[in-house]
Amino acid sequence: MDPPNLSLPPHSPPILREQTMTKSDLINAVHAAAAEKSIEVTKKATGELIDLVFDEVSKAVVAEERFSYPSFGTFSVKKRKEREGRNPRTKEAITIPASNTISFKPAPALKESVNPKKAEKPAAKGAKKAKK
Numbered sequence: 001m002d003p004p005n006l007s008l009p010p011h012s013p014p015i016l017r018e019q020t021m022t023k024s025d026l027i028n029a030v031h032a033a034a035a036e037k038s039i040e041v042t043k044k045a046t047g048e049l050i051d052l053v054f055d056e057v058s059k060a061v062v063a064e065e066r067f068s069y070p071s072f073g074t075f076s077v078k079k080r081k082e083r084e085g086r087n088p089r090t091k092e093a094i095t096i097p098a099s100n101t102i103s104f105k106p107a108p109a110l111k112e113s114v115n116p117k118k119a120e121k122p123a124a125k126g127a128k129k130a131k132k
Contacts, residue, residue, distance in 0.1 A: 027043060027046050027047045030046050030050060031043050031046045070107065071107050071109040071110065072106070073106040073110055075103070076105070077101070077102060079099075081098055082098040083095075084096070
């Protein structure tokens with residue numbers, strides 16, 4: 001008996017899961033999607049390609065401080081200033097040093113797929129109309 005095909009067609013609604021997708025889940029999903037498009041690739045090669053993609057994205061963010069992929073989103077480096085904080089145990093004031101972090105801004109298409117628009121509600125009485 002063949003295992004069920006759990007790959008999703010493009011733009012399908014997300015499956016509610018009790019856990020997050022793992023690397024192994026991603027490899028299996030990409031491998032299944034490739035097979036559906038008649039692309040022959042082993043699971044091992046699929047995993048290696050996914051590793052290469054993430055390595056290149058990481059290098060781009062480090063080197064360029066930004067990586068953008070259309071219809072998905074943009075990763076960028078954000079600089080945090082030095083700031084004052086408190087040690088929660090002793091309540092003593094401490095200085096938190098400046099640092100860099102990575103932020104992600106989803107593309108409108110990704111945002112919409114996570115939060116599909118519902119039918120617009122009629123405006124409430126007295127509400128201003130939007131300018132066109």
